[in-house]
Amino acid sequence: MKLYEIGEFGLIKKISRTPKRKEVFVGIGDDAAVIKVGEEFILYTTDMMVEGDHFRTEWHPPEKIGRKAMASNISDIAAMGGMPEYALVSIALRSDMEVEFVESLYKGMYDVADRYGVDIIGGDTTHGSLMVINVAVTGRTDKGHLTLRSGAKTGDYILVSAPLGGSRAGLELLKRGYKEPKAPIEKHLDPGCRMDIARDVALFASAMIDVSDGLASEVRHICEESGIGAIIERERIPLDRETMKAGKILDMDPYDFALHGGEDYELLFTVPEENLNKVRRYGTVVGRIVDKDMGVRIENGEIMDLKGGYEHFIE
Amino acid sequence: MKLYEIGEFGLIKKISRTPKRKEVFVGIGDDAAVIKVGEEFILYTTDMMVEGDHFRTEWHPPEKIGRKAMASNISDIAAMGGMPEYALVSIALRSDMEVEFVESLYKGMYDVADRYGVDIIGGDTTHGSLMVINVAVTGRTDKGHLTLRSGAKTGDYILVSAPLGGSRAGLELLKRGYKEPKAPIEKHLDPGCRMDIARDVALFASAMIDVSDGLASEVRHICEESGIGAIIERERIPLDRETMKAGKILDMDPYDFALHGGEDYELLFTVPEENLNKVRRYGTVVGRIVDKDMGVRIENGEIMDLKGGYEHFIE
Numbered sequence: 174m175k176l177y178e179i180g181e182f183g184l185i186k187k188i189s190r191t192p193k194r195k196e197v198f199v200g201i202g203d204d205a206a207v208i209k210v211g212e213e214f215i216l217y218t219t220d221m222m223v224e225g226d227h228f229r230t231e232w233h234p235p236e237k238i239g240r241k242a243m244a245s246n247i248s249d250i251a252a253m254g255g256m257p258e259y260a261l262v263s264i265a266l267r268s269d270m271e272v273e274f275v276e277s278l279y280k281g282m283y284d285v286a287d288r289y290g291v292d293i294i295g296g297d298t299t300h301g302s303l304m305v306i307n308v309a310v311t312g313r314t315d316k317g318h319l320t321l322r323s324g325a326k327t328g329d330y331i332l333v334s335a336p337l338g339g340s341r342a343g344l345e346l347l348k349r350g351y352k353e354p355k356a357p358i359e360k361h362l363d364p365g366c367r368m369d370i371a372r373d374v375a376l377f378a379s380a381m382i383d384v385s386d387g388l389a390s391e392v393r394h395i396c397e398e399s400g401i402g403a404i405i406e407r408e409r410i411p412l413d414r415e416t417m418k419a420g421k422i423l424d425m426d427p428y429d430f431a432l433h434g435g436e437d438y439e440l441l442f443t444v445p446e447e448n449l450n451k452v453r454r455y456g457t458v459v460g461r462i463v464d465k466d467m468g469v470r471i472e473n474g475e476i477m478d479l480k481g482g483y484e485h486f487i488e
Numbered sequence: 489m490k491l492y493e494i495g496e497f498g499l500i501k502k503i504s505r506t507p508k509r510k511e512v513f514v515g516i517g518d519d520a521a522v523i524k525v526g527e528e529f530i531l532y533t534t535d536m537m538v539e540g541d542h543f544r545t546e547w548h549p550p551e552k553i554g555r556k557a558m559a560s561n562i563s564d565i566a567a568m569g570g571m572p573e574y575a576l577v578s579i580a581l582r583s584d585m586e587v588e589f590v591e592s593l594y595k596g597m598y599d600v601a602d603r604y605g606v607d608i609i610g611g612d613t614t615h616g617s618l619m620v621i622n623v624a625v626t627g628r629t630d631k632g633h634l635t636l637r638s639g640a641k642t643g644d645y646i647l648v649s650a651p652l653g654g655s656r657a658g659l660e661l662l663k664r665g666y667k668e669p670k671a672p673i674e675k676h677l678d679p680g681c682r683m684d685i686a687r688d689v690a691l692f693a694s695a696m697i698d699v700s701d702g703l704a705s706e707v708r709h710i711c712e713e714s715g716i717g718a719i720i721e722r723e724r725i726p727l728d729r730e731t732m733k734a735g736k737i738l739d740m741d742p743y744d745f746a747l748h749g750g751e752d753y754e755l756l757f758t759v760p761e762e763n764l765n766k767v768r769r770y771g772t773v774v775g776r777i778v779d780k781d782m783g784v785r786i787e788n789g790e791i792m793d794l795k796g797g798y799e800h801f802i803e
Contacts, residue, residue, distance in 0.1 A: 176590065177583040181613050187587065188594040192607035194573070206609035208574065217609060219624060221578040223616035258509070259523065263536040263622050268492040268801040272502065275491065279503040292507035294521035294532060297622075298496050300800040301538035307578050307612075307622035309534060485615040486583040 181485040202398060203322050204252040204383055214319050216312040218249035224304035232347050235274045237362045239281025245385065246310040247289050248366035248438040252383040254318035254375025260286060260293045261309045265301030289368050318375040325380035325399035325462050329443040332456035334367050336411040337388055338427055341434020342419035351422065356415035364438040370455045371440060377448040384439045389432045390482020391441045396469045405460035407473035435483035496800040517713060518637050519567040519698055529634050531627040533564035539619035547662050550589045552677045553621070554596025560700065561625040562604050563681035563753040567698040569633035569690025575601060575608045576624045580616030604683050633690040637713035640695035640777050644758040646718060647771035649682050651726040652703055653742055656749020657734035666737065671730035679753040685770045686755060692766045693757040704747045705797020706756045711784045720775035722788035750798040
């Protein structure tokens with residue numbers, strides 16, 4: 174059996190095992206692993222970026238490659254309601270690369286790390302015929318802020334922190350040689366993360382996840398981990414003007430960028446009705462949590478199963 | 489300026505910065521980073537393995553790729569005098585790879601993890617046109633066991649935990665299509681790590697490092713971090729019979745495998761004279777620490793500067 178037959182999430186199921194230590198509060202299956210230490214929760218996450226798949230040097234300036242590598246990890250800590258602390262950076266490079274290119278890449282990483290109070294404390298530099306960057310970030314949080322994928326309940330509202338699809342629109346523009354509209358291209362090259370609101374949202378959210386593989390995939394993750402269903406209203410999904418413009422230029426549906434694209438690094442979260450007013454300013458309602466037997470659906474005139482989302486190994 | 493002009497260690501100097509948190513006891517520049525938490529020391533290390541550079545699927549069975557990826561990280565924790573705890577595993581794979589291959593690779597990782605009490609608590613699975621495995625491992629230790637690269641003092645003895653050079657000999661044999669002698673080939677494919685003795689040695693050693701880039705390189709690291717010099721006696725470097733046999737077959741000097749090869753994952757440690765008898769059974773004396781102004785030398789009839797060791801980007 175080949176990987177493309179089972180996909181990324183099929184593979185993860187096959188290779189996951191239950192950790193032995195009782196301190197492991199959450200293992201594989203959330204944005205970060207959670208270890209309980211006294212009254213605190215220590216968070217561990219990691220993300221790998223491979224040249225050709227996650228960035229291309231012909232359109233991705235090194236500083237932004239570094240920024241994105243660091244931000245995508247901090248985004249995972251944000252999605253847990255945590256504060257990031259330490260980072261380990263592994264990098265594979267070709268021998269004929271310019272030292273200045275690598276310094277620029279690290280400048281990008283340090284800039285984002287500094288902004289969010291992260292110390293890069295170690296790593297590994299090695300040779301590869303392809304550039305690869307792996308960042309691992311630790312963080313910490315407390316019971317009041319810890320927000321898992323598994324906490325959503327029937328009746329909760331589903332919100333996203335900002336318009337989606339920009340990053341995928343930008344990628345499609347770049348692939349076809351377009352240099353405008355600039356906003357989605359910039360969102361793809363330097364997506365940032367939502368530490369600015371994550372801790373505030375975490376106080377009221379029942380579940381949270383970062384949008385790295387598209388809305389459809391993230392909603393399904395929440396439903397699977399929480400054991401519930403969801404109905405998304407397609408027309409409520411926020412898209413910005415530039416992303417819609419990109420859709421026109423590319424003759425592609427901008428809703429598909431939001432649903433099935435990736436790397437927006439916005440937050441998707443659920444809140445009980447009584448908390449909705451407290452988080453309205455942090456996001457847009459896109460749907461509601463329903464009972465598990467109602468499935469994971471999207472309403473767009475008719476109601477359909479919510480499929481898709483970006484998944485590695487399946488194209 | 490190109491990377492091959494400054495090498496791995498030149499690059500590390502350029503991209504390292506001093507961490508801001510006062511809890512960072514040791515940052516970049518040891519086998520693992522050390523964070524002080526109360527009376528304990530938390531250890532963080534990471535290693536990346538890239539297909540073609542660190543393993544080749546035509547001769548490296550997947551289970552042993554996995555074993556090596558996990559063992560090389562645990563070796564870093566061992567070299568700090570620590571006990572490993574948690575691991576994050578990132579992996580890039582091609583879509584047309586066999587699921588069974590990946591399962592086998594993870595079986596190898598889990599076997600080594602289980603043996604040393606490590607829980608794999610998270611990771612990242614992604615696509616790449618080249619296979620890449622990054623493992624990050626955390627561990628912990630106490631003041632009595634913590635052993636840095638920086639603690640060696642003039643007069644200390646320098647020991648290695650077992651015969652060296654086997655891994656490099658095995659690699660050279662494999663490159664040329666030999667299937668024997670088996671011992672060095674096995675040492676290259678499945679080097680293991682020295683957790684079995686590391687904690688005991690740590691109680692008496694003044695400095696310790698794992699031998700991942702060859703004896704020459706590791707001695708220089710100890711000297712640099714400790715601000716001292718060293719004299720290695722070439723004829724005392726332990727080589728096993730099979731490694732010497734490989735040298736003959738390949739018409740290469742087996743001492744070069746030990747001095748300048750890599751991936752033996754044995755321990756190199758220094759001890760003050762009064763502790764020598766307590767650690768004799770864990771290793772072989774290969775030299776002594778001397779004052780800084782005497783340099784880092786090797787004695788082989790005449791005394792020469794100890795150069796070389798494996799360094800990425802420079803071939």
